Amino acid sequence: xxxxxxxxxxxxxxxxxxxxxxxxxxxxxxxxxxxxxxxxxxxxxxxxxxxxxxxxxxxxxxxxxxxxxxxxxxxxxxxxxxxxxxxxxxxxxxxxxxxxxxxxxxxxxxxxxxxxxxxxxxxxxxxxxxxxxxxxxxxx
Amino acid sequence: xxxxxxxxxxxxxxxxxxxxxxxxxxxxxxxxxxxxxxxxxxxxxxxxxxxxxxxxxxxxxxxxxxxxxxxxxxxxxxxxxxxxxxxxxxxxxxxxxxxx
Numbered sequence: 001x002x003x004x005x006x007x008x009x010x011x012x013x014x015x016x017x018x019x020x021x022x023x024x025x026x027x028x029x030x031x032x033x034x035x036x037x038x039x040x041x042x043x044x045x046x047x048x049x050x051x052x053x054x055x056x057x058x059x060x061x062x063x064x065x066x067x068x069x070x071x072x073x074x075x076x077x078x079x080x081x082x083x084x085x086x087x088x089x090x091x092x093x094x095x096x097x098x099x100x101x102x103x104x105x106x107x108x109x110x111x112x113x114x115x116x117x118x119x120x121x122x123x124x125x126x127x128x129x130x131x132x133x134x135x136x137x138x139x140x
Numbered sequence: 141x142x143x144x145x146x147x148x149x150x151x152x153x154x155x156x157x158x159x160x161x162x163x164x165x166x167x168x169x170x171x172x173x174x175x176x177x178x179x180x181x182x183x184x185x186x187x188x189x190x191x192x193x194x195x196x197x198x199x200x201x202x203x204x205x206x207x208x209x210x211x212x213x214x215x216x217x218x219x220x221x222x223x224x225x226x227x228x229x230x231x232x233x234x235x236x237x238x239x240x
Contacts (some may be wrong), residue, residue: 021151022148022151022173022176022207023207024172024173024203024206024207025146025147025148025172025173042142044221052150052151053148053150053151053173053176054174056207059209060207060208061208061210062204062206062207062208063205063208064205064207065202065205066201066202066205066206067202067205067206071206073208106184107182107183107184108150108179108197109175109179109180109181109182109185109213128206128228
């Protein structure tokens with residue numbers, strides 16, 4: 001069987017990942033996180049967004065020992081590292097943003113200090129504009 | 141009868157229905173994503189503190205820890221329990237009504 005070839009070398013799109021679910025009650029958060037890591041492998045632009053209960057995914061101090069589930073929150077630190085690498089590496093065009101919607105954060109009594117990664121806090125209006133600029137949106 | 145709520149109050153109306161349809165004095169236990177209702181300073185804090193006047197309110201400690209919610213963020217009048225405490229509540233109050 002001949003190998004399939006894709007003419008995608010050098011193609012970079014703007015991806016947005018919209019996280020709207022709390023981390024452990026459903027599998028959505030973990031699945032989106034996996035997809036984000038794949039876009040790092042392909043050096044795609046990514047806006048990782050946390051709205052509604054999704055803001056709870058990046059809450060500090062998660063400890064799942066007593067519920068016997070995997071604590072995947074340290075992986076968001078990897079996302080932050082990817083973002084910083086992209087910013088510092090001059091040979092890399094990849095742009096990553098980590099965004100929290102202000103309204104969702106405040107409705108839950110949270111502040112940027114509650115998050116384990118550094119985030120851009122945008123209002124709904126500002127986020128709507130960024131969202132409208134995307135080429136691919138993956139939601140969970 | 142003891143009532144349990146395992147959904148986030150920001151995403152579902154499970155807690156609203158539980159509060160509306162539970163008899164005064166019957167305990168309500170928040171667990172899994174339901175524990176977010178027990179945090180102070182949120183859009184649902186007033187609703188939950190009102191409910192706590194009519195019901196003994198409990199919240200599941202292991203689920204709080206998993207979600208990174210410190211005990212000083214829990215509203216006054218809500219008691220943290222563990223799995224053993226859940227069993228004790230069920231033994232004491234009989235039927236479990238799960239608001240999913």
